[in-house]
Amino acid sequence: MSKERTLSIIKPDGVEKGVIGKVIGRFEEEGLKPVAIRMARLSQAEAEGFYAVHKARPFFKDLVSFMTSGPVVLMVLEGENAVAKNREVMGATDPAKAAPNTLRKLHASNIEKNTVHGSDSADNAKVEIAYFFPETAISAYEWKR
Numbered sequence: 001m002s003k004e005r006t007l008s009i010i011k012p013d014g015v016e017k018g019v020i021g022k023v024i025g026r027f028e029e030e031g032l033k034p035v036a037i038r039m040a041r042l043s044q045a046e047a048e049g050f051y052a053v054h055k056a057r058p059f060f061k062d063l064v065s066f067m068t069s070g071p072v073v074l075m076v077l078e079g080e081n082a083v084a085k086n087r088e089v090m091g092a093t094d095p096a097k098a099a100p101n102t103l104r105k106l107h108a109s110n111i112e113k114n115t116v117h118g119s120d121s122a123d124n125a126k127v128e129i130a131y132f133f134p135e136t137a138i139s140a141y142e143w144k145r
């Protein structure tokens with residue numbers, strides 16, 4: 001197993017509920033070490049670009065509106081198998097289907113306002129990290145703003 005990096009976002013509902021500390025604390029307990037963190041208020045263009053893969057989905061407009069509705073915490077997490085580990089700690093997209101003690105089971109309101117985002121593959125993690133963190137970007141990916 002090698003060290004890997006993944007992008008994590010604490011979504012506006014998580015910031016609003018005041019669970020930033022709990023979420024980051026849980027990542028640390030699970031061996032996911034934050035190596036970059038910043039808060040941001042995503043613009044519509046940034047949120048649309050980030051979720052471009054979901055453009056054709058019926059929930060796209062609402063998702064962009066939700067993700068721009070308040071501040072988010074953008075983080076790069078590093079650890080063994082960080083992508084898979086982060087997704088395990090987050091739990092299923094829909095909190096009703098998430099395993100006990102996962103972040104989404106503990107904190108999420110519904111399938112949209114589900115508190116955290118995590119990259120779903122090592123390749124996507126590289127793209128997503130570069131999207132928000134130019135200083136840690138891999139040179140093959142372009143800063144998109």
Ligand SMILES: Nc1ncnc2c1ncn2[C@@H]1O[C@H](COP(=O)(O)OP(=O)(O)OP(=O)(O)O)[C@@H](O)[C@H]1O
Binds near residue numbers: 093
């Ligand atoms: N059916 C739905 N209705 C409303 N919002 C949804 C729905 N499905 C997904 N979403 C929103 O879009 C996001 C991206 O969906 P995706 O299927 O990629 O889930 P995920 O990989 O578990 O989540 P994320 O990409 O945020 O880590 C979800 O986290 C959620 O906020």
